[in-house]
Amino acid sequence: MIIEMLSLPFMQRALIVGLLIAVCAALVGVSLVLRHNSMIGDGLSHTAFSAFALATVFGFLPLAFALPVVIVSSFFVLRLSKNRKVHGDAAIGVLSASSLAIGTFAISVSKGVNIDLNSYLFGSILSVSWLDVLYSAILAVIVIGLYLFAYHRIFAITFDEDFAKSVGVKTEVYDAIFAIICSAVIVLGMRLLGSLLISSLIIFPTLTAMRMSRTFKGVVAMSAAVSVVAFLAGLFASYITAAPTGATVVLANLVIFIFATILGRITK
Amino acid sequence: MSTILELKKLSLGFGENKVISNANLSIESGDFVCIVGANGAGKSTLVKAILGLIKPLSGEIEYRNGLAHTQIGYLPQETRPDNNFPATVEEIVLSGCLGHMGWKPFYCHKEKQHVKRSLKTLGINDLAGRSFMDLSGGQKQKVLLARSLSATTKMLILDEPSNNLDHKSRRDFYRTLKTLNRERGLTILMITHDLDADDLIGNKIIAIKEGSARMVATKDYLEELK
Structure with a gap:
C-alpha cells in the first residue's frame, strides 16, 4: 500500500513538501513556544487564509500575494506582543477572527469564483504543486542553515532576550528573520494542512519534545524528529481514510504528545 | 583607582x-x-x-x-525563562561568551575553559551537566551569575x-x-x-x-x- 501511495505524483509532492515544512515548523516552533509566542502562528495562519481568499477572488497569484501580507502581519503581531501597554494575546485574537471573517466574507460574496472553503481551512493534498516543492526546499535550506550558523544565538535569545541583547546579539534582526520564516512556513504549509491546523505543526512538536528532553539541543532535535514522524503517520492515515491531511497530522501529533506525557510521568 | x-x-x-x-x-x-x-x-x-x-x-x-558595553556581565531583574526551560547549566553559562565570539558559529576550547573557570569560581562546577529546571532558586541565581561572569572580566x-x-x-x-x-x-x-x-x-x-x-x-x- 505504501508503494502504491508513493507512486502517485500528488502524494510524492505532498510527502516532500510536508516533510520539509514539518522540519521547518518544528525548528521555528521551539523558539516561539519557549518564548511564549506560540499563538503568533495561529494569528498568522488566519491572516494567510484571508490573503489566499482575497488573492483568489481578485485573481492575484495566491503565493505572491499571501506571503508579503503575512510577513507584514507578522511584524505587526511581533510588535504588539512586545508592547507592554497592549495585551498581545487579545490583539492576536482580534487579528485571527477578523482575518477569518474577511476571508469568509470575500469568498461568500464573490460571484463566478469557485472556491472550496474546506480545502483552505483543513488543507488539500491535491493543491500542492512542484513549485511548492521548490519553495519548501529553499525554505528548509534557509531554516536549517540558520540553526547551524546561529544556534547559540538563537538559544541565548530564547532563554533570556535581555541578556542576549546585553552581550551584543542583534535580537531585532533575529526576530525579523523568525517572523519571515514563520510566515513562509505558514503560507507554504497552509495549502497542504489548512489554515486552521498549520499552527499546530509549530506548537505540538516542541511541547512533545519538552516531555522527552531536558536540554535545549535535545528539544530542538527531538522536536524535528517528532514532527517528521507525526507527518508521515498523518499522511499515511489520510491516504487510507481519505480524511484531510491537516486533521490526521494533528491527530498523529496529539497521540505522540499523549504518549510522551504518559511515558514522562512513568519514568519520572 | x-x-x-x-x-x-x-x-x-x-x-x-x-x-x-x-x-x-x-x-x-x-x-x-x-x-x-x-x-x-x-x-x-x-x-x-x-x-x-x-x-x-x-x-x-x-x-x-x-x-565595552557588550562585555559587561549582566544579571537581569527577573529570570526571564520559566522554571521549565529545557537547558543544561553548561548551555546557559556558555551563552555568556557570545559577546566576545564575533561571528563564530561555534564555541571553541577557549570559551569552554572560560565557562569551567566561571563555574569553579562560584563552586558549582558539579552542576555543569544538570538541567536548569532541576535546580533550587539559589543554585539558579548562581548559574545566571556564572553566565554573567563568562561575559566579563x-x-x-x-x-x-x-x-x-x-x-x-x-x-x-x-x-x-x-x-x-x-x-x-x-x-x-x-x-x-x-x-x-x-x-x-x-x-x-x-x-x-x-x-x-x-x-x-x-x-x-x-x-x-x-
Whole structure:
C-alpha cells in the first residue's frame, strides 16, 4: 500500500513538501513556544487564509500575494506582543477572527469564483504543486542553515532576550528573520494542512519534545524528529481514510504528545 | 583607582517622560556600587542605558579601561525563562561568551575553559551537566551569575539579584559577590531594594530620587538614613 501511495505524483509532492515544512515548523516552533509566542502562528495562519481568499477572488497569484501580507502581519503581531501597554494575546485574537471573517466574507460574496472553503481551512493534498516543492526546499535550506550558523544565538535569545541583547546579539534582526520564516512556513504549509491546523505543526512538536528532553539541543532535535514522524503517520492515515491531511497530522501529533506525557510521568 | 565608566550630563526616559536628568557619575575600577531608589525611580533604566539596551535622551556614557558595553556581565531583574526551560547549566553559562565570539558559529576550547573557570569560581562546577529546571532558586541565581561572569572580566551589573532568594541563599550570594569584587577586582553595580545594612555591602551608593542620581559613600548614606 505504501508503494502504491508513493507512486502517485500528488502524494510524492505532498510527502516532500510536508516533510520539509514539518522540519521547518518544528525548528521555528521551539523558539516561539519557549518564548511564549506560540499563538503568533495561529494569528498568522488566519491572516494567510484571508490573503489566499482575497488573492483568489481578485485573481492575484495566491503565493505572491499571501506571503508579503503575512510577513507584514507578522511584524505587526511581533510588535504588539512586545508592547507592554497592549495585551498581545487579545490583539492576536482580534487579528485571527477578523482575518477569518474577511476571508469568509470575500469568498461568500464573490460571484463566478469557485472556491472550496474546506480545502483552505483543513488543507488539500491535491493543491500542492512542484513549485511548492521548490519553495519548501529553499525554505528548509534557509531554516536549517540558520540553526547551524546561529544556534547559540538563537538559544541565548530564547532563554533570556535581555541578556542576549546585553552581550551584543542583534535580537531585532533575529526576530525579523523568525517572523519571515514563520510566515513562509505558514503560507507554504497552509495549502497542504489548512489554515486552521498549520499552527499546530509549530506548537505540538516542541511541547512533545519538552516531555522527552531536558536540554535545549535535545528539544530542538527531538522536536524535528517528532514532527517528521507525526507527518508521515498523518499522511499515511489520510491516504487510507481519505480524511484531510491537516486533521490526521494533528491527530498523529496529539497521540505522540499523549504518549510522551504518559511515558514522562512513568519514568519520572 | 582609575575611572572605568563615566556618565556625563545623562538624561534618560521614554518619550516625554524623563526619568533621570543630568546625571554626572563616575565609577572607578574595583568599586562595589549599590543603586537604590523607590519603585519606578529609574534604577533599571539607568543600568539598561549603561548596557546599551536603551538610548539616552541626552548626555554621554563613556566606557574606559578597555570596557565595552557588550562585555559587561549582566544579571537581569527577573529570570526571564520559566522554571521549565529545557537547558543544561553548561548551555546557559556558555551563552555568556557570545559577546566576545564575533561571528563564530561555534564555541571553541577557549570559551569552554572560560565557562569551567566561571563555574569553579562560584563552586558549582558539579552542576555543569544538570538541567536548569532541576535546580533550587539559589543554585539558579548562581548559574545566571556564572553566565554573567563568562561575559566579563571587568564589570558586573546586577538588577535586584536577591529577589526570590531565601535569607540563607541571599547571604551566600552576597558573600560570593564580595569575593569577586575583592579577589578578582570586578567592578560591581547592583540594584537593590533592601535598605538594611546587611544588603548594602558596597563601598558606594547611587541614590536615585525624583529624577536626580547622586553618588555617596555607603557609610555616609547609612548616616543620612538614621
